Structures are given as structure tokens and as C-alpha cells.
Amino acid sequence: MSPEPNAVDTVIDAVSAVFMVVGALMSLAAAIGLLRFPDLMSRMHAATKPQVLGLFLLLASVGLQLRTWWVWPVLLVAWIFQLLTVPVSAHMVGRAGYRTKHLHKELLSTDELEAVVVKAAKAARESEEDDGGNRTAR
Amino acid sequence: MMGLVLTVTAVALALAAAGAIIRIARGPSLLDRVLAADVLLAILGAALCIDMAVNRHLNNLMLVVAVSVIGFIGSVTVARFVADRREQPSES
Numbered sequence: 001m002s003p004e005p006n007a008v009d010t011v012i013d014a015v016s017a018v019f020m021v022v023g024a025l026m027s028l029a030a031a032i033g034l035l036r037f038p039d040l041m042s043r044m045h046a047a048t049k050p051q052v053l054g055l056f057l058l059l060a061s062v063g064l065q066l067r068t069w070w071v072w073p074v075l076l077v078a079w080i081f082q083l084l085t086v087p088v089s090a091h092m093v094g095r096a097g098y099r100t101k102h103l104h105k106e107l108l109s110t111d112e113l114e115a116v117v118v119k120a121a122k123a124a125r126e127s128e129e130d131d132g133g134n135r136t137a138r
Numbered sequence: 139m140m141g142l143v144l145t146v147t148a149v150a151l152a153l154a155a156a157g158a159i160i161r162i163a164r165g166p167s168l169l170d171r172v173l174a175a176d177v178l179l180a181i182l183g184a185a186l187c188i189d190m191a192v193n194r195h196l197n198n199l200m201l202v203v204a205v206s207v208i209g210f211i212g213s214v215t216v217a218r219f220v221a222d223r224r225e226q227p228s229e230s
Contacts, residue, residue, distance in 0.1 A: 013139060013140075014139075016191060017139055017140070017143045020143050020147055020188055020191060020192075021143060021146055021147060021150075023147075023184060023187070023188075024146065024147035024150040024151050024154075024184060024188065025150055026184075027150065027151055027154040027177075027180065027181045027184050028150045028151075028153055028154045028157075030154065030158075030177050030180070030181075031153065031154035031155070031156070031157030031158050031161075031177065031181075032157060034157060034158060034161040034173070034174055034177060035157050035160060035161060040167070040169055040170060040173070043161075043170065043173055044173060047173050047174075047176060047177045047180075050154075050177065050180040050181065050184060051176070051177075051180045054180065054184055055180070055183060055184070055187070055202075055206075058183075058184055058187035058188060058191065059187060061187070061188075061191045062187055062190045062191045062196075064191075065190075065191045065192070065194050066194055066196070071196065074196075074199060075199075078199060078202060078203050078206075081203060081206065082206045085206060085207070085209075085210035086210075088210065088214065089176070089209070089210050089213040089214050089217070092213065092214045092217035092218060093169055093172060093173060093213055093217045095217070096169060096217040096218070096220045097169050100167075100169070100220060102167050102169055102170075
């Protein structure tokens with residue numbers, strides 16, 4: 001805490017306080033979405049809120065509270081790492097959820113993967129007939 | 139002002155963690171539980187960040203990164219090896 005709090009300090013404190021409250025509300029929104037949404041895909045939509053925007057707001061409030069310039073690259077590295085890993089894990093979970101049919105088909109507005117899956121299954125069946133019953137990898 | 143912010147964020151994060159734990163306990167499938175565990179780890183990282191911001195230190199930063207690594211590795215591993223063990227499909 002600086003010895004005499006001036007106007008700039010007050011503004012920075014207020015901005016970081018707002019960031020912290022909004023970041024915590026992102027986590028609360030994700031939990032409410034987890035509890036209320038009907039299937040895996042819509043729960044995944046809710047679950048990404050604290051992972052990206054919530055973490056960004058909280059790391060920004062850390063940087064604002066510390067008031068030194070050299071923490072910003074460190075916080076940026078932490079956030080970029082989260083940005084790189086979250087889509088990969090969400091992709092894996094979503095693909096496994098589609099394969100094991102953890103979704104309500106009637107809730108989807110478009111299903112772009114279905115055509116690809118049907119085509120791949122047809123190609124696999126044809127190559128299996130050509131091979132005379134040999135198992136082919138999907 | 140920081141005390142008020144700390145109270146509000148603590149209540150919000152506690153409710154969020156309770157919701158995620160309820161979804162872990164009740165979740166109909168394994169993937170729902172994985173997703174809820176991921177959200178719980180994100181809430182933990184948020185709590186560590188708020189501690190850093192309120193008390194003005196950087197001790198937890200590596201812990202935040204480690205928590206995100208654990209969430210990534212855990213959800214990717216479980217999603218890779220998940221299988222459908224239910225009798226009839228599309229009843230999540």
C-alpha cells in the first residue's frame with residue numbers, strides 16, 4: 001500500500017476490484033450452467049467461462065494491484081498457456097462426448113460432424129468389403 | 139474496499155465450488171464429471187489469483203499454471219480412454 005492514496009490509486013483499486021468480482025461471478029455462472037444445462041455440449045459451453053475470461057480478469061487484477069510493469073509478461077504467459085491448453089482439452093472432451101452419444105440430437109441446430117462420420121463409416125465398410133473382411137482402422 | 143471484494147468473491151467462489159462438486163457427485167456420465175472437475179480446478183485457480191491480488195504477492199503464480207496443467211492433462215487423458223458402457227444410447 002502506498003503511503004498516500006491518491007486519485008490514480010483509487011481508480012486502479014476500483015478497476016481491479018470490479019475485475020475480481022466479475023471474475024468470481026464467471027466461476028459462479030459456470031457452476032450454475034453445469035447444474036442447469038441439459039447435456040454435455042451445453043455444459044461445456046458454460047464451463048469455458050472461468051477458464052478464459054475469468055482467468056484473464058483475475059490475472060489483470062493481480063497485475064493492477066502489484067503496480068509493477070515486469071509482472072505483466074509473466075501473467076501474459078500464464079494466460080496464453082491457458083488459452084493454448086483449454087481448446088485442446090475441450091476438443092477431446094467434445095469428441096469423446098459425440099462418439100459416446102452424450103448429447104441430445106434434437107437440441108442441436110446443425111450437426112456438421114454427422115456427414116463426416118457417415119462418410120467415414122461408408123468408406124470403412126467399402127474398404128472392408130474390398131479387403132475381404134480384414135479389419136481396417138477408422 | 140478490499141475486504142468487501144474479498145467477501146463477495148469468497149461467497150461466489152464457494153457457491154461455484156459447491157455447484158461443481160454437486161455436478162461431480164450427480165453427473166450422469168464420466169465426461170460430465172471430468173468437465174465439472176475441470177471447472178473446479180478453474181475455481182481453485184481463481185481463488186489463488188484473488189489471494190495474490192488482495193494480498194499483493196506472486197507466490198501462487200506457478201501454482202495457478204500447475205493447476206491449469208493438471209486440468210489439461212486430466213481431461214485429455216480421461217477423454218481419450220472414455221468408452222460407452224450404457225445399454226441404450228442418447229439418454230444422458
